[in-house]
Amino acid sequence: MEGESLRRARLDGEVRADNPYSRLMALKRMGVVADYERIREICVCIVGVGGVGSVAAEMLTRCGVGKLILFDYDKVELANMNRLFFRPEQSGLSKVDAAVQTLKNINPDVQFEAYNYDVTLMANFEHFIGRIEHGGLKSDAPSNDESAESNSRVDLVLSCVDNFAARNAINAACNELGQIWMESGVSEDAVSGHIQLMIPGKLACFACAPPLVVASEIDEKTLKREGVCAASLPTTMGIVAGMLVQNTLKLLLQFGHVSDYLGYSAMTDFFPTMTLRPNPQCSDRHCVKQQAAYKATEHERQAAAALRDRLAAEAKLAEEQQPLHEENEWGICVEDSSESHGAAAPSNAQTSTQQSANLVAPGLRFAYDAPPPDADAHTTASAPSAAKASDADELSDLMAQLKGL
Amino acid sequence: MEGESLRRARLDGEVRADNPYSRLMALKRMGVVADYERIREICVCIVGVGGVGSVAAEMLTRCGVGKLILFDYDKVELANMNRLFFRPEQSGLSKVDAAVQTLKNINPDVQFEAYNYDVTLMANFEHFIGRIEHGGLKSDAPSNDESAESNSRVDLVLSCVDNFAARNAINAACNELGQIWMESGVSEDAVSGHIQLMIPGKLACFACAPPLVVASEIDEKTLKREGVCAASLPTTMGIVAGMLVQNTLKLLLQFGHVSDYLGYSAMTDFFPTMTLRPNPQCSDRHCVKQQAAYKATEHERQAAAALRDRLAAEAKLAEEQQPLHEENEWGICVEDSSESHGAAAPSNAQTSTQQSANLVAPGLRFAYDAPPPDADAHTTASAPSAAKASDADELSDLMAQLKGL
Numbered sequence: 001m002e003g004e005s006l007r008r009a010r011l012d013g014e015v016r017a018d019n020p021y022s023r024l025m026a027l028k029r030m031g032v033v034a035d036y037e038r039i040r041e042i043c044v045c046i047v048g049v050g051g052v053g054s055v056a057a058e059m060l061t062r063c064g065v066g067k068l069i070l071f072d073y074d075k076v077e078l079a080n081m082n083r084l085f086f087r088p089e090q091s092g093l094s095k096v097d098a099a100v101q102t103l104k105n106i107n108p109d110v111q112f113e114a115y116n117y118d119v120t121l122m123a124n125f126e127h128f129i130g131r132i133e134h135g136g137l138k139s140d141a142p143s144n145d146e147s148a149e150s151n152s153r154v155d156l157v158l159s160c161v162d163n164f165a166a167r168n169a170i171n172a173a174c175n176e177l178g179q180i181w182m183e184s185g186v187s188e189d190a191v192s193g194h195i196q197l198m199i200p201g202k203l204a205c206f207a208c209a210p211p212l213v214v215a216s217e218i219d220e221k222t223l224k225r226e227g228v229c230a231a232s233l234p235t236t237m238g239i240v241a242g243m244l245v246q247n248t249l250k251l252l253l254q255f256g257h258v259s260d261y262l263g264y265s266a267m268t269d270f271f272p273t274m275t276l277r278p279n280p281q282c283s284d285r286h287c288v289k290q291q292a293a294y295k296a297t298e299h300e301r302q303a304a305a306a307l308r309d310r311l312a313a314e315a316k317l318a319e320e321q322q323p324l325h326e327e328n329e330w331g332i333c334v335e336d337s338s339e340s341h342g343a344a345a346p347s348n349a350q351t352s353t354q355q356s357a358n359l360v361a362p363g364l365r366f367a368y369d370a371p372p373p374d375a376d377a378h379t380t381a382s383a384p385s386a387a388k389a390s391d392a393d394e395l396s397d398l399m400a401q402l403k404g405l
Numbered sequence: 406m407e408g409e410s411l412r413r414a415r416l417d418g419e420v421r422a423d424n425p426y427s428r429l430m431a432l433k434r435m436g437v438v439a440d441y442e443r444i445r446e447i448c449v450c451i452v453g454v455g456g457v458g459s460v461a462a463e464m465l466t467r468c469g470v471g472k473l474i475l476f477d478y479d480k481v482e483l484a485n486m487n488r489l490f491f492r493p494e495q496s497g498l499s500k501v502d503a504a505v506q507t508l509k510n511i512n513p514d515v516q517f518e519a520y521n522y523d524v525t526l527m528a529n530f531e532h533f534i535g536r537i538e539h540g541g542l543k544s545d546a547p548s549n550d551e552s553a554e555s556n557s558r559v560d561l562v563l564s565c566v567d568n569f570a571a572r573n574a575i576n577a578a579c580n581e582l583g584q585i586w587m588e589s590g591v592s593e594d595a596v597s598g599h600i601q602l603m604i605p606g607k608l609a610c611f612a613c614a615p616p617l618v619v620a621s622e623i624d625e626k627t628l629k630r631e632g633v634c635a636a637s638l639p640t641t642m643g644i645v646a647g648m649l650v651q652n653t654l655k656l657l658l659q660f661g662h663v664s665d666y667l668g669y670s671a672m673t674d675f676f677p678t679m680t681l682r683p684n685p686q687c688s689d690r691h692c693v694k695q696q697a698a699y700k701a702t703e704h705e706r707q708a709a710a711a712l713r714d715r716l717a718a719e720a721k722l723a724e725e726q727q728p729l730h731e732e733n734e735w736g737i738c739v740e741d742s743s744e745s746h747g748a749a750a751p752s753n754a755q756t757s758t759q760q761s762a763n764l765v766a767p768g769l770r771f772a773y774d775a776p777p778p779d780a781d782a783h784t785t786a787s788a789p790s791a792a793k794a795s796d797a798d799e800l801s802d803l804m805a806q807l808k809g810l
Binding site for chain 2: 014015016017018019020021022023024026027029030031032055058059062063064077078079081082083084087088089091105106107188189190191227228229230231232233234235236238239241242243245246247249250255256257259262266267268269271273
């Protein structure tokens with residue numbers, strides 16, 4: 001218990017050489033992340049602790065994530081040494097044990113749960129889906145089942161596996177639970193990779209547009225040849241892990257834009273983005289169910305988005321009406337060089353009209369006429385000059401009208 | 406000596422669990438890199454072993470680079486633990502010592518040289534530039550100076566520093582030597598970064614378009630405030646290190662396209678590329694000298710490029726004339742469904758003419774008429790139908806004429 005409170009207390013922003021969180025808490029001061037401390041409540045599940053998964057786990061550990069749940073059934077080999085993370089002396093250890101050993105040492109504040117098994121085996125599937133459903137850090141999750149564990153589900157599942165069967169297993173579990181996950185992959189020639197966000201019902205799942213091998217139900221193991229291995233590079237895998245965890249942080253700590261799909265082509269330094277919508281004919285029945293559920297709540301989402309837009313517009317307007325610099329210790333002011341005061345006060349409707357009448361250089365004219373100053377604001381709502389609306393109340397009226405259109 | 410030969414012998418491509426190079430040598434089999442073994446002869450100098458430099462060093466070490474020369478004057482602190490590489494128990498060690506300790510353990514095949522000093526101090530500059538000039542692995546470098554060390558210069562310098570003074574020092578050294586280097590940087594708010602290739606005389610140097618603080622000769626140390634630190638993230642730094650080393654591998658092992666500049670904006674997953682040409686009014690006199698030297702050899706480069714183009718075109722033509730599949734155990738052949746044999750043999754000039762006369766669907770016509778089969782090849786060289794030229798000798802004639810234009 002004492003250890004626990006010591007742990008949490010360490011997430012402060014003070015700039016000291018012995019504070020491992022000062023550079024992370026600086027994200028708040030710089031205005032990048034509103035609430036960085038929230039990372040302590042986040043639990044991420046990583047399936048596959050190889051070239052991408054191990055680096056993703058290390059990044060999240062160093063960022064101070066609350067908890068990691070790791071799955072892998074492989075052992076560390078010297079043949080893995082061309083990728084980051086594992087060390088030669090860990091050869092022979094299971095990847096999850098070696099990873100937890102290294103990660104706990106790097107950041108003892110993070111909780112770890114590790115499972116050394118193959119998620120594609122039916123015998124393990126119930127346990128696997130159970131850890132996604134109840135492995136989270138919050139214990140206030142509503143539950144209809146009296147016998148269920150009281151903990152909440154994990155916040156995100158990251159797929160860092162190297163085969164289709166494992167992706168299918170993660171996909172099946174997350175579709176059933178409606179659990180958001182991110183997929184990652186690196187090509188066999190080591191020079192391209194991708195990450196993909198999977199929001200059940202909203203975005204394509206792995207079964208919505210499966211690779212040909214999966215769609216043809218060919219056993220991918222039959223495609224491997226004796227004495228031949230895939231190429232890999234620490235660079236490509238490090239970049240893919242970086243893209244994966246960066247988008248994880250953006251999604252869970254709510255900053256920036258989260259990419260639905262982000263590719264990487266090393267040969268040309270090309271990073272394509274795109275969005276894949278779900279397939280109504282998806283072979284996964286849980287995906288089809290999630291699609292229906294997503295459609296059913298479309299109306300609520302639109303209402304929420306409209307509210308968000310209105311609040312943002314109001315906040316923006318309020319901010320624009322604030323002076324740019326609160327303090328003005330040097331007494332700097334904008335000099336009034338025009339007769340009509342137009343340049344310094346564009347939000348005044350009367351001045352705006354004068355602008356349109358008088359302030360045009362020879363040979364130029366305004367594309368639109370401003371309405372006379374006594375015009376009813378409501379009738380001008382959809383005209384391009386509506387931006388001059390002078391107070392927040394008026395703006396919400398306009399927003400309501402726009403929605404009604 | 407025995408250790409040395411054991412080291413080199415290990416760079417084999419055999420697929421065994423204990424071969425750390427199998428996944429790298431697979432790059433050859435996959436056709437990505439023609440001569441991966443060349444990495445054993447390469448020496449890279451890394452200035453700054455922090456969030457980017459340490460990860461870059463680890464990536465190159467795991468790739469089996471021949472030698473690394475590291476420069477840093479800083480100590481490992483717990484406040485660095487939010488970035489990859491260093492471990493808490495290394496706190497207090499110099500960054501270069503801690504790095505060599507970790508890297509030697511990861512790959513004992515790599516040679517290391519490490520200097521714990523500040524490259525911006527004049528007292529260190531001569532030594533610094535000397536290690537770039539003579540730190541390389543080849544001992545056959547021609548030298549006019551009898552007293553100079555016999556070793557060649559390093560193959561590449563990577564700048565992974567966090568201040569402008571150090572970039573200026575690296576820039577000055579590399580401009581003086583005509584040494585190719587790559588610059589890297591991460592923003593203070595941790596959500597953007599870049600890498601930039603610097604080829605003295607050909608591309609802009611750091612002084613060609615300096616940041617305002619540098620151009621204004623402001624001491625950047627005066628911009629730092631007590632109790633305030635820059636933000637940093639292992640994701641952004643890992644991605645920038647990955648971009649840096651990926652382009653290092655492409656440049657030194659000659660595959661793919663090397664970016665002149667590659668940016669990364671984490672908020673939007675935007676990766677801009679561009680090319681910065683040198684400034685004829687650059688304040689660095691060595692840069693201006695390198696620009697003149699580069700211009701003086703423009704003619705030779707053009708000739709070399711033309712030769713390269715010709716050889717590539719000849720090789721492509723030869724390849725096109727080869728059957729697509731050497732073996733044809735199923736006896737598959739293209740059926741001849743046209744009267745004039747045109748579809749299966751487009752490289753035959755006579756057939757090509759017949760095509761233009763007979764093989765056009767109703768309502769369509771060829772944009773250009775093919776010349777009659779007995780036309781002099783030389784007079785058709787600049788016509789769009791030149792692509793039908795039927796043998797390699799003819800092509801080199803055409804190339805020579807094109808160059809003469």
